[in-house]
Amino acid sequence: MTAGCIYVDIDDCLGQTARMFAKVFEQEHGRRVDLEEIESFDLGVSLGLSPESLDDFMKSVHRPEVLAEIQPMTGAVETLAAWVDRGYEVAVVTGRPPGTEEVSRQWLTERGVPHHSLTFLDKYSWSEDLFSGSRAISMEELSRRSFSLVVEDSAEVARRLASVLDAPVALLDRPWNRSSPRPEDELKGRIFRCRDWQDIGERFSRP
Numbered sequence: 001m002t003a004g005c006i007y008v009d010i011d012d013c014l015g016q017t018a019r020m021f022a023k024v025f026e027q028e029h030g031r032r033v034d035l036e037e038i039e040s041f042d043l044g045v046s047l048g049l050s051p052e053s054l055d056d057f058m059k060s061v062h063r064p065e066v067l068a069e070i071q072p073m074t075g076a077v078e079t080l081a082a083w084v085d086r087g088y089e090v091a092v093v094t095g096r097p098p099g100t101e102e103v104s105r106q107w108l109t110e111r112g113v114p115h116h117s118l119t120f121l122d123k124y125s126w127s128e129d130l131f132s133g134s135r136a137i138s139m140e141e142l143s144r145r146s147f148s149l150v151v152e153d154s155a156e157v158a159r160r161l162a163s164v165l166d167a168p169v170a171l172l173d174r175p176w177n178r179s180s181p182r183p184e185d186e187l188k189g190r191i192f193r194c195r196d197w198q199d200i201g202e203r204f205s206r207p
């Protein structure tokens with residue numbers, strides 16, 4: 001019997017993915033992007049890329065050698081370890097293309113991220129070729145699972161999860177989830193904006 005199961009997203013929750021994507025963008029497009037400039041979760045909008053260029057860029061940033069180099073988010077491992085100590089299970093749920101499974105598993109192990117499972121969820125309805133041989137589950141399938149808490153950085157995914165799951169959503173404050181209407185104002189009492197992992201750990205010590 002576990003205390004409960006906690007859903008944790010990888011990109012920009014466990015790892016500093018946007019920082020890595022900005023680095024790749026600078027290498028490929030010769031323009032430096034500050035994290036604060038990424039005001040839309042849609043990188044086509046934030047980086048000013050056409051749909052074709054965005055598709056190429058998404059393929060480029062999902063290469064294993066890029067994903068492997070993503071730096072962990074400060075405090076994530078410690079907060080997860082504290083939950084595991086209290087009897088919780090950690091379910092890592094990512095919207096990455098399922099083809100990234102091997103590098104994602106390796107990253108979680110190498111960075112010492114306490115977790116019990118890794119699930120690929122179709123969060124963003126990626127283009128077909130990014131999702132070839134898809135082993136990703138649908139939102140509908142996920143909604144049949146039970147969670148005590150969700151940790152996400154995407155405002156849109158947070159909204160959807162808050163409406164299909166019976167669990168509070170901790171939204172990690174990032175430049176791309178601050179535009180109005182803010183999800184925590186729309187779904188009061190279901191979505192909670194959190195400054196960082198320390199804030200999440202303190203607010204939800206026993207979710």
Ligand SMILES: [Mg+2]
Nearest residue numbers: 009011012153
């Ligand atoms: Mg994310």
